[in-house]
Amino acid sequence: MHIKANPLDFKEEQLLPAAAVLQNGGICAFPTETVYGLGANAWDAEAVAKIFRAKGRPQDNPLIVHVADPGQLSDICIVTPLAETLISRFWGGPLTLILPKTDKVPAAVTAGLDTVAVRMPSHPIANALLRLCGLPVAAPSANLSGKPSPTRAAHVLADMDGRADCIIDGGDCLWGVESTVLDLTVSPPAILRPGAVTKEEIYGEIGEVIYGTGVGAPKSPGMKYTHYAPDAPVFIAEGPDAAARIAEAAKAYTRPGVLYYDCNPPALPVAISAGNTAAEYAAQLFFALREFDRQGADVIFAIPPAAGGMGDAVRNRLFKSAGGKII
Ligand code: TXA
Ligand code: MG
Secondary structure (H helix, E strand, O other): OEEEOOOOOOOHHHHHHHHHHHHOOOOEEEOOOOOOEEEEEOOOHHHHHHHHHHHOOOOOOOOEEEOOOHHHHHHOEOOOHHHHHHHHHHOOOOEEEEEEEOOOOOHHHHOOOOEEEEEOOOOHHHHHHHHHHOOOEEEOEOOOOOOOOOOOHHHHHHHHOOOOOEEEEOOOOOOOOOOEEEEOOOOOOEEEEOOOOOHHHHHHHHOOOEEOOOOOOOOOHHHHOOOOOOOOOEEEOOOOOHHHHHHHHHHHOOOEEEEEOOOOOOOOOEEEEOOOOHHHHHHHHHHHHHHHHHOOOOEEEEOOOOOOOOHHHHHHHHHHHHOOOEO
16 A cells, blocks of 8 residues: 655545554554654564564564654653653654663564663654554664665665555655664663764753763664665775775776765766765765665765764764775
8 A cells, every 4th residue: 555645734534544554463664754664563563573574674673662642651661860851852853762661562672672762753744643543653764674774755665565564655754864772771871873863962961971882792783784785885985085085996896986075076977966964965875875776886985974963873874884895
């Protein structure tokens, strides 16, 4: 089932079939302000298992539970005072909180962890769907496992047509990178995945906050898997002479591509602009990675934005997609 809905002008009736899919144990792709999600009733372990099958997702990578209202949380997790503060400042919006789970949340959702990730989106279609189905909805990004997260309906159709019971086309996602994941079960609170709610903003609200490091076992199981990988290999190039180094390295390829930022791009067969700000870069990034594949690039050279603010989220995804390859 396909539903097309304009986020600024839709009727709730349009979403009723999608809500019914969720209520009946099916899986439904829906837009959020970050990326598209692939949702199932979080109370229903069998419905949740369908998500893992549709994505080809490893069983040990837990899902985020989405709610329409913070009042739903008492069934799902223990809401600490710190969580209350962050919720009143940043929800609905791109901030996911890791909190101690209740017994009611199936192990399939949390991959057996005793913590659960929760988030309330700000996207009008996501929120209406969550309200209409009346359920907490477990949802990862709606891509095939390992691929860039979908930021446009066409990406969802490419990856999930025939796999999801319902796909809601709600246009392009605003932020373009997934939510910030903040672990509140450790002290100081640790950002496990940078996103549109920045470290600086969280610091402004609660004081101490750190980036979770890669030391020891990955704290967020999702961090250990290959991510955001287009078909072509990705190389990162930084520094004032990045464009010149890219031009040189590109000679070894037949159809090289460049994702350029803050420079005059080298003249390569496929050149995509990442915009002029870190936020524009974020909104372009996953689209661009898929676009290089579509245009048949055999290599992708990417110039990252500077660190800090939203630049951290973009750099995190870019370096993961490059898998450590730097020129
Ligand atoms: O913006 C988003 O967060 C999107 C939209 C659809 O809401 N969702 C999303 O979900 O990106 P997913 O599954 O692609 O990423 C969830 C991340 C993974 O890295 C996972 O390992 C981590 O959150 N995670 C989930 N539950 C966790 C937990 N209990 N402890 C630590 N990390 C957890
Ligand atoms: Mg994902």
